[in-house]
Amino acid sequence: MLNFTVGPVQSFDKVMELGSMQVPYFRTPEFSAVMKENETMLMQLAKAPEDARALFLTGSGTAAMEAAVIHTLSEKDRALIINGGSFGQRFVQLCRMHGIPYEELKLDMGKALREDQLWDYKGKGITCLIINVLETSTGVLYDMDLVSRFCRKNGWFLIADAVSSFLADAFDMKRLGVNVMITASQKAIACPPGISMIIADRRAIRRIKNSQASCMYLDLKHALEDGGRGQTPFTPAVGILLQMHERFRQIMQDGGAEQEIRRTADLAHDFRQRITGLPFEITSESLSNAVTPLRPVRGCAYRIFQALKEEYGIWICPNAGELKHTVFRVGHIGNLTYADHEVLSRALRDLYKRGMISF
Numbered sequence: 001m002l003n004f005t006v007g008p009v010q011s012f013d014k015v016m017e018l019g020s021m022q023v024p025y026f027r028t029p030e031f032s033a034v035m036k037e038n039e040t041m042l043m044q045l046a047k048a049p050e051d052a053r054a055l056f057l058t059g060s061g062t063a064a065m066e067a068a069v070i071h072t073l074s075e076k077d078r079a080l081i082i083n084g085g086s087f088g089q090r091f092v093q094l095c096r097m098h099g100i101p102y103e104e105l106k107l108d109m110g111k112a113l114r115e116d117q118l119w120d121y122k123g124k125g126i127t128c129l130i131i132n133v134l135e136t137s138t139g140v141l142y143d144m145d146l147v148s149r150f151c152r153k154n155g156w157f158l159i160a161d162a163v164s165s166f167l168a169d170a171f172d173m174k175r176l177g178v179n180v181m182i183t184a185s186q187k188a189i190a191c192p193p194g195i196s197m198i199i200a201d202r203r204a205i206r207r208i209k210n211s212q213a214s215c216m217y218l219d220l221k222h223a224l225e226d227g228g229r230g231q232t233p234f235t236p237a238v239g240i241l242l243q244m245h246e247r248f249r250q251i252m253q254d255g256g257a258e259q260e261i262r263r264t265a266d267l268a269h270d271f272r273q274r275i276t277g278l279p280f281e282i283t284s285e286s287l288s289n290a291v292t293p294l295r296p297v298r299g300c301a302y303r304i305f306q307a308l309k310e311e312y313g314i315w316i317c318p319n320a321g322e323l324k325h326t327v328f329r330v331g332h333i334g335n336l337t338y339a340d341h342e343v344l345s346r347a348l349r350d351l352y353k354r355g356m357i358s359f
């Protein structure tokens, strides 16, 4: 199968080789050294401030979202959640579930965030802004410069879920003044799912240390303590951490985050060129390099997903809920090439000839 979803995505060879090996015992100085290097490399790739800390949790991206919300916010906060799709909605659910007061800025499907929408929340007691840098469900990349300026001016704490945009779109944690950055192993990091990460800046570390949250498995205070010596409170997904170590090292060797982002941008551009002339509309007004959301002018998005899967050996990414039949997404993250695009665009042209999609 050729995988154009947004995660899990196709891994690179060395990462896959590591996946076939025995998993080592981890309470050792050798594994601690790997973990300290993972922390250093992740912070470099995200351009985190020097006094930040990176934490590795065993769980999918949502584990880090939940851990961040419960340890850096409390009932004394008032969060503004940018909700433009299912990942924004997840933060709404988390705040609701954990008793964090919040306001919700709902965006219409595919729409970018505008400055005047943020102004509506000035003077409303907001203390924190929560945003998915890329709302993966709709393929909308938010203007983080705008968000950053606004948070700085108002002293708002800023939580940025960069799960799907990290290493696909430019991100500079320090320059943006992001206090908590979240990402996960299975998107552009292109490793198996199972590890999620939090980078906490000085302000976030202070909040974590003062947190009254009661939680055992995702206890970030405990994770900060043990992480200081390259360890985790409980058995982590050791194999994935070793695979991530290899992947991070490769990215650093090949020219760092900038080069990886350029590679992804080139892939996205190539794909978008190839589908001009086919009956698709791009549904995001602010595109990321990671994904292209497409609406067939006529034709069922879900049937296209099924046909590509069953008849062509290709996975694209279907949408859930309301968008199931109208929109599908093509990912540009992971180990993909222009030759893979040739295969996909040939299949799409074939579906067009067969009348499954039309103008």
Ligand SMILES: *Cc1c(COP(=O)(O)O)cnc(C)c1O
Binding pocket: 007, 060, 061, 062, 063, 087, 132, 133, 134, 135, 136, 161, 162, 163, 164, 184, 187
């Ligand atoms: C994939 C993703 C997550 C994490 O989802 P999991 O299924 O828990 O890994 C969180 N936020 C965004 C924006 C994502 O794309």
